[in-house]
Every structure is written in structure tokens, then in C-alpha cells.
Amino acid sequence: QVQLVESGGGLVQAGGSLRLSCAASGRTFSSRTMGWFRQVPGKEREFVAAISWSGGSIDYPDSVKGRFTISRDNAKNTVYLQMNSLKPEDTAVYYCAGDRRPLRPGIPPISEYDYWGQGTQVTVSS
Numbered sequence: 001q002v003q004l005v006e007s008g009g010g011l012v013q014a015g016g017s018l019r020l021s022c023a024a025s026g027r028t029f030s031s032r033t034m035g036w037f038r039q040v041p042g043k044e045r046e047f048v049a050a051i052s053w054s055g056g057s058i059d060y061p062d063s064v065k066g067r068f069t070i071s072r073d074n075a076k077n078t079v080y081l082q083m084n085s086l087k088p089e090d091t092a093v094y095y096c097a098g099d100r101r102p103l104r105p106g107i108p109p110i111s112e113y114d115y116w117g118q119g120t121q122v123t124v125s126s
Helices: none
Strands: 005-006 010-012 018-025 034-039 046-051 068-073 078-083 092-099 112-116 120-124
Touching: 005 092, 018 034, 018 092, 018 120, 034 068, 034 078, 046 068, 046 078, 046 112, 078 092
Parallel strands: 010 120
Antiparallel strands: 005 018, 018 078, 034 046, 034 092, 068 078, 092 112, 092 120
């Protein structure tokens, strides 16, 4: 079992930066792909970034590529999302999530994430 707690959200002006953290409990964190997703009211949850358990595979959608960076520290059971050059359209609740399958190669689809945090609000003002 993995429990996740996000932090680091807040209000920032367009062009600014934020770093989100996701602290995990449970001994299997280091063996799971971790992802970041975001959601705005009335829309589906959207993929933002993912990093495989080994750190060898990382993926981003085009909407954040070059601006966001995902990383993990398995010794600290924490995954991070560094967000730079933020835009108003990045405003959302951001969630971290853990893959249901340990030691999976590559990045799975959203349907394969079983463990979710409570979310942290990111608001980017124009």
C-alpha cells in the first residue's frame, strides 16, 4: 500500500515557478512508476508527467514539455515536479499518483495508477 501527500501548490504570476512535492509512505515507493496529473472543474484529469521506478523513463505531454521537470528521490520516498514558465492555463489541482504494478518497464496509462494523493491547488494569474 502506498499513501501519497502532495505539497507546494499556491498562487504564482504567469512566468513564475513552483515546485511540487509528493511524499509517499510505504516500502514499495521505489519500485513504482510515479506520475503527476492535473484537473480543472468540468474536465477530465490530464497527464502532466511521469517517471519510471528506476528513473530511466520520463514522459511529458507537449503542453508542458520544456517547462516542467519530474524527478524522484527514492531515499526520501518523494517525487517532485518543478514547474517553470507557468501559464494561466496551468491552473488546476495537481495530483501525484503511483502505478499499481511494481517494477513495470516504461510509463503506463492513467488507468494503471491505483494510488492517488489528495491534490494541491496551483493557480497562475495573468
